[in-house]
Amino acid sequence: MAGIWPDDIRCVALITFDVDGITSWLNRNPDFINYPSLLSMAEYGPSVATPRILDMLDAQGIPGSFYIPGYVAETHPDLVREIAGRGHEVAHHGYIHEPPATMTPDKEEEVLIKGIGILGELTGEAPVGYRSPSWELSPVSLDLLAKHNFQYDSSLMGDDAPYFVQGGDPPRNLVELPIHWLLDDAPHFAYAPSANRLGPMRNPDEVFESWAAEFRGIYRYGRCFNLTMHPQYIGRPGRLLMLERLIEYIKTFPGSGPAAHDRGGWPDDTAIDRSEHEYTDWERRVDAVHQVLGQQGIRTTDEMRRAIESLPPELYEALSYYEKWTAALEILLIEKGILTADEIDAKTAVLREQGL
Numbered sequence: 001m002a003g004i005w006p007d008d009i010r011c012v013a014l015i016t017f018d019v020d021g022i023t024s025w026l027n028r029n030p031d032f033i034n035y036p037s038l039l040s041m042a043e044y045g046p047s048v049a050t051p052r053i054l055d056m057l058d059a060q061g062i063p064g065s066f067y068i069p070g071y072v073a074e075t076h077p078d079l080v081r082e083i084a085g086r087g088h089e090v091a092h093h094g095y096i097h098e099p100p101a102t103m104t105p106d107k108e109e110e111v112l113i114k115g116i117g118i119l120g121e122l123t124g125e126a127p128v129g130y131r132s133p134s135w136e137l138s139p140v141s142l143d144l145l146a147k148h149n150f151q152y153d154s155s156l157m158g159d160d161a162p163y164f165v166q167g168g169d170p171p172r173n174l175v176e177l178p179i180h181w182l183l184d185d186a187p188h189f190a191y192a193p194s195a196n197r198l199g200p201m202r203n204p205d206e207v208f209e210s211w212a213a214e215f216r217g218i219y220r221y222g223r224c225f226n227l228t229m230h231p232q233y234i235g236r237p238g239r240l241l242m243l244e245r246l247i248e249y250i251k252t253f254p255g256s257g258p259a260a261h262d263r264g265g266w267p268d269d270t271a272i273d274r275s276e277h278e279y280t281d282w283e284r285r286v287d288a289v290h291q292v293l294g295q296q297g298i299r300t301t302d303e304m305r306r307a308i309e310s311l312p313p314e315l316y317e318a319l320s321y322y323e324k325w326t327a328a329l330e331i332l333l334i335e336k337g338i339l340t341a342d343e344i345d346a347k348t349a350v351l352r353e354q355g356l
């Protein structure tokens, strides 16, 4: 087996819900408190749609992950207990849907601590997962998540399978469960004229086709399908039938199926069980280089993209995806005087000796 997943798993699907309720509107504009129609449309999410989603997941026999702002949890404590009690993950999504990029570091930490307290109190366990409201991390978010014992983040788009990001002092690995706007229901369905949100209001069948096409691609490449939805949008009855149909469609693919990481979370230091995987030296070099980059606090994809673009065309054509990234990372390390090519060789050899 040559994929990244253990045993006969070909690909993994994560079915996830951001239970924003009214918080995303209020964070965007506090004046929306004076718009009861707009707020009622949002409140439909936790009040009407989420219980229906829970029944659908039970009928399908699959777990989901629910990212819940602290304010929504405080105002719907029974719902949060119900979600956790039925075996789903309850994870952090700010207090009143604050995108980290809009806060000072102190405020960001305050919001993080507040949400941990509220969710922990209701479920009996501190959340181990975090998804940033509006998917906008700040430069210090990963450090704060590491400091407050999170095991994973789900706000970045740098790959289509879990990967490591580093945060904290000293740096440690967090698992990133990458998302993408394509696999989000809001761009397809969000329509709120008073908030100037004039989305396309697409036909559920059309969205099914988009998501199913992406799933087929992710299955083909053996990666991770991470679907982000909002009960206030996907929970409308016709759309929920579409989601149910999608789950049934995914189940028809051998070696794939919906999963959520269990509430124990990901192991600390491994995103993927590598025991079955035959590693190539190129992959070892990626790991060797990533270790060093993490220690140096370098994680800007722009820099890596620039380095990839600077590869000579004949090399660019000849290299696989993995190889291109490795070559680019090596260029960066050498340019920055962090490592020499010989030192990279030596670190790769160490990983080989360790059987990694």
Ligand SMILES: [Zn+2]
Binding pocket: 018, 019, 020, 024, 093, 097, 133, 134
């Ligand atoms: Zn949200």
